[in-house]
Amino acid sequence: MNFHIYFLSTPIILKTIKETLDKKNSQLVEFHFPYLHELPPHYHTTKDLPPHLNSTLIHAFQMASSKFPSIIETLKPNLIIYDGFQPWVATMASSCNIHAIMFCVTSTSNLAYFYHQFLYGSSSLPSFPFSSIYLHDYEIKKLDIQPIKPRDEKAFGYMFLKSFEQSHNIVLLNTCREIEGKYIDYVSTIGKKELIPIGPLIREAIIGEEEDWGTIQSWLDKKDQLSCVYVSFGSETFLSKQEIEEIAKGLELSKVNFIWTIKFPKGVKTTIEEMVPQGFLESTKGKGMVVEGWAPQSLILNHSSIGGFITHCRWNSILESMSFGIPIIAMPINHDQPLNSRLVEELGIGVEILRGENGKIMKEEVAKGIRKVVEEK
Template sequence: MVTNSKDNNALRILMFPWLGHGHISPYLELAKKLSRKDSKIYFCSTPINLKPIKNKILDYNSIELIEFPLPSSQELPPHYHTTTGLPPHLLPALKDAFEMASPQLSNILDTITPDLLIYDIYQPWVPKLASSYKIPAVHFQTTGATAISYFYRLSMNLKTAFPSTIIHLKDIELVRMLETGGGDESDPENEQDRDRVFDSILGSVEILLIKSSREIEGKYIDCLSDFIKKKIVSVGPLVQEFVGNDQENDDVITWLSKKEPFSTVYVSFGTESFLSKKDLEELAHGLELSGVNFIWALKFPEAEKITKVEEALPQGFLERVGEKGLVLGGWVPQAKILNHSSIGGFVSHCGWSSVIESLSFGVPIIAMPLQNDQPLNARLVVEVGVGLEVEKDDKLEFGREEVARVVKEVVVEEKSRETFGKRVKELSEVLKVKADEDVDNAIKELKRLCENNLRKVE
């Protein structure tokens, strides 16, 4: 149900994320933060994305869910109105359907008349529509400033020097991007995607919100600001909250509690990144060779229809590792795991949310990036001194010996373990202190923007 009552003097904000879990989640966390700062939040997405959110906002009376139905078709039924479980070949169709549903957003703006619209990637049409309603629209970027500024400079062929030589894509990675279509500007779909991304950023009114902190990537925030000529406002890590005494997944926590402090690595590649069969096998052998305890959240593309994790692992792997390893399929309580005292490292694909979450909980990172911004995030991890990257071979494949070497250097070897542990703990403490300050500053900027807009309208 949509309401349009003017609650006190609360800032009324419509939040409109892209349809991927990696976008919905940080938008929801920002919505929670803003709702506690005298703001009324209207959180808008497709019904299938809103369904799991309902139980997450029971204690947030200032957040209201707004359905944004897409046109249904035989190719794109309602359960595909999300990137979760979406066959990759249907992603272009989802982006097109999202844009074609713009009249729905017009109806929503007519009904709730928000003071401000916060929008996401692939949505350059949103600030244009908001402008026609004289509503300021601000882009909220869920990827780090490091990767965005790097790709912006690369795509726009800017001659301005980049702040770091460590942060770069290797020649073979650039070649692979071209081979897989990710960087081929002659491909109309890729050129359209690039334009959607950067036009969304450039369409933001005066400022741009970013899920980050100056303590992690201050010089890249300044770099991005210089490139796009807008003020970059960090909103902090936005780590998902969890209830410490939640009884769910007791078996996982019980297993972890039997391990020594900092003796265990958590292994996860997120919800939408998947290892090849060969890389998965090399990772398994690498974990076995390292001799460390591990808890592995193992997920597969829906198309592979793997029902048991044993089917994907090397023969006899689970028997050989025994009590040293716990392999789980499906959803796992990542925040609770990272917060556990036995965790000494996070084997991660380095999606931005995973990097931020690991640093927030004070866990060093063993970086195994796969695609998109992940290699750049991995090199930022190295530059900041909170982890190491597992180097790939000349075919961009992982090897078991290299996996084992890096895991042991981060988690086992005393000197390096203490160095990484000390640095990441210091950073974690600073992030906790700065988190509320960042949100408070963001609120001030958003209110200033709305007040200026109101004066212009009047």
Template sequence: MDSRTTSFNILMFPWLAHGHIFPYLELSRRILKRKNFHIYFCSTAINLPSIKNFIDENKLENSIELVEIHLTSQELPPHYHTTKNLPSHLNFTLIKAFQTADSSFSNIISNLKPDLLIHDGFQPWSAKQAVSQGIPAVPFAPFGAATLSVTHYHYRFKDPSFPFLPLCLPDQDMETMDRLAEFLSAHVFYDDKDGPFMTQKLSSDIILLKTSKGFEGKYIEYYSNVSDKKVVPVGPLVKQENTNEEGDLEVLKWLSMKDQLSTVYISFGSEYFLNKEEIEAVAKGLEISEVNFIWVIRFPIGEKITLKEALPQGFLERAKERGIVVETWVPQAKILTHPNTAAFVSHCGWSSVNESIYYGVPIIAMPFKLMMLIDARLVDVEGVGVMMKRDESNLYMGEELAKTIKKVVFDESGHELRRKVRQVSDEIKRVEEEELDEAAEQLWQLCLKKKERV
């Protein structure tokens, strides 16, 4: 059947976090280049403006339609129907409230009658509703195969021959994972024995992962075997930026005046806020290391605090020649591609890990919770970064950060890290288009099978 004349409709339904929404958007953009799909993109009202910006920037208004879903829960006001700027103590409340969207979704899928649903992990009811109407459902997890392999080992089957034990977390780090698992079991999966893997059991033969065989080949193969599904990597989905347009961005002007491979970039993502002790540890590490730095620091919306108040007394003055601290948006991709950037101190959110590796920048892994703790171990084990050590109280110390920065930026071992991460970057880029072609073809075939059944 000619894919130029046939068209299929896909309903994309990610979790309400920007770290999930934008991989779904980037995947949409890339499969639209390959096949004659039409995308319905479903989210809450508060998320739709930023999604629309992406659609407009990429001139996709004829290919992607927005669909608003409604949460009937009264526990949270509509401006909190997103993880962006959501106070951390309300994260579980939002997950619970999200479950009340099932009736709204039922109306959406009945009215749209898509040829395929691509869905996230916090809404198993979406896959059930699709399958009950003869619509194939495909889970897309914006995580890595290593993380899912370790999670499967911990919560589904303690395989005595599990080959990736160095990635497994110690008991003290499993506490946050266990709390989330218990909550999801009670409020999302309703004590189903398959728990977070129940959506994969409902899937139509394949699972999409935001990863690449160029980095996670052995983990992809392992997870395919234990899940009894074909794991289809869609690549890192790193957004390409025009690195020639520096314009008047002060941070890039400042970076350009530094020496090659002299500067460390520090960012902990848009949804993790450092506490006072963590801020002091990072500041101390940067002072002791005497390295150039760009530090992005964020505070919860509504918190009345200035940078000067948050940082150790006199830090900004003492560090003004070597570093800048910003609390606004910065062009992360452009910073990582800059020849003067030597390393990325990261919380190891999966998108940040992918971006850093894609651009060939070693990672200094400083994770705080959940999947990021596994991602940090992966970075360390695979030789594309170094995981920070914590003290006996499980806290990060400034002295240890300084030691790690010096090791990565100045020591001979840092040269080996850069060689390794660039090698992995080259391999990811080599298979990138091929993986996307394969993913688009797999989705197309599922739509064709559905059409043949009707």
């Protein structure tokens, strides 16, 4: 069929996909926020956004929502597909007699857990039927994963689950039945919607597109097959100095080769040298490579020397790791990551690094997790 697709988002987000689209059948439509002094245009995306501005970004989307009806009146789409943190999209689309369906970008096991909680609250009956998917007490208390509170319309979780409820009969999922079949069936039953898995959706990196790949590839080429771990916490999760130091000590203790990408929020003036333990870069020279900022993750994971992936367990990273057959060393930090980490262990595709009191990262457990995956193959 001859579809024409409009991609509506902020200019900075559209810029990242502009060159990858088929211009014949698609068109970019810019969605502009009202001026907010604390949220300049380069912050109109979750990528590299300082954590304290997350709620401001959501508020900016809500402030700009009044422009949406005029946009859809101009474009006259037959169907709208929206992400889970803009529940107003479905409401406004419905008022214009247009069907809107949600695209869920996180795992369906996460959706199942939190939608169950959303429906049944603190009631002990019925209990969540999948015992392998759970939260530790410290995760509920410390890691920004609070129980969903009805009518708390500013909470991320509430908005996400309202988006699910308002989706017109269907919800699209970035997963497949082979990975999460039982969770798809459960959410479909309690949510009374048809859930359609269309994943896993993974963008392939093309050699030549990635500027830094040559240096990284040359380093990896010198290492034995499956002898290295890749360490990355994505572009939206930032670690404290204490956490970075403990991971660094764990890497050194493991004596395993590693490549580690470290990112800092935009506007934060610090260096890798200031964040890692004194002498770490010198003592691991040759055995480790530390990259500040961004690195071509899919190219790295697809390299023959990579034998494990230390990740915070955002869903896209898990899907990428699975697609390349790389076992996961799970170190969840917040949001959907802890439940994704439990799924990793349930599926048998990796191990989760044990934590200390209140979820403290411990160098000994980091080293143990690395050795278990890389050396005990």
